[in-house]
Amino acid sequence: MSASMKKILTELEQLEISPFYADRIANDAQCVIGEGDVNADVLFIGEAPGKKEAETGLPFCGASGKILDKLLADIGLDRSTVYVTNVVKDRPPKNRDPKPEEIELYAPFLDRQIDIIAPNVIATLGRFSMEYIMKRYGLEEKLGTITETRGNTFVTEINGKSVTILPLFHPAVAVYNRTRYGELLTDFEKLKEYVETT
Numbered sequence: 001m002s003a004s005m006k007k008i009l010t011e012l013e014q015l016e017i018s019p020f021y022a023d024r025i026a027n028d029a030q031c032v033i034g035e036g037d038v039n040a041d042v043l044f045i046g047e048a049p050g051k052k053e054a055e056t057g058l059p060f061c062g063a064s065g066k067i068l069d070k071l072l073a074d075i076g077l078d079r080s081t082v083y084v085t086n087v088v089k090d091r092p093p094k095n096r097d098p099k100p101e102e103i104e105l106y107a108p109f110l111d112r113q114i115d116i117i118a119p120n121v122i123a124t125l126g127r128f129s130m131e132y133i134m135k136r137y138g139l140e141e142k143l144g145t146i147t148e149t150r151g152n153t154f155v156t157e158i159n160g161k162s163v164t165i166l167p168l169f170h171p172a173v174a175v176y177n178r179t180r181y182g183e184l185l186t187d188f189e190k191l192k193e194y195v196e197t198t
Helices: 005-013 023-028 052-055 065-075 100-117 126-136 173-177 178-194
Strands: 042-046 085-086 121-125 154-158 161-168
Touching: 005 085, 005 100, 023 178, 042 100, 042 126, 065 173, 065 178, 085 100, 121 126, 121 178, 126 161, 173 178
Parallel strands: 042 085, 042 121, 121 161
Antiparallel strands: 154 161
């Protein structure tokens, strides 16, 4: 982990104003800052860690993570070459959806991660990260439901660099319904053109 990411993690671990702080300490759980290459072309952003993630401190390491790994393998991307994180860095109780004020609290940490990584493409996983990223980077008027918006690409500028936003369904959709894996894979295929090959 880079020094700049370690600094963010330390701040997150000490974020006593978080509504999840007491639960994390009581349950000996971990913050989940993210994992992968800090110079990645592709940045994946989910919504929040689940139980397995909070236990290990690693993002997407449960059932959804297995789907994500398979999708990456099927398009020829190694997970170690991308960066994977969430908007919210602590697990909401019982894996409930994050509340707007919780997203607002954690979003500045995500913004700093985006600045560090400077990806070519941000692939949002699910509606919460899609809504945050599109609103944050001036694409609010193009925002529809996740079903309407997923698989479409949107170009914005972050710190003077052209960045593509690609909203995707959360891999969990294929955990609950394996027949939807093909939809996910079709959208994931679009990532290949944004990866710089050497």
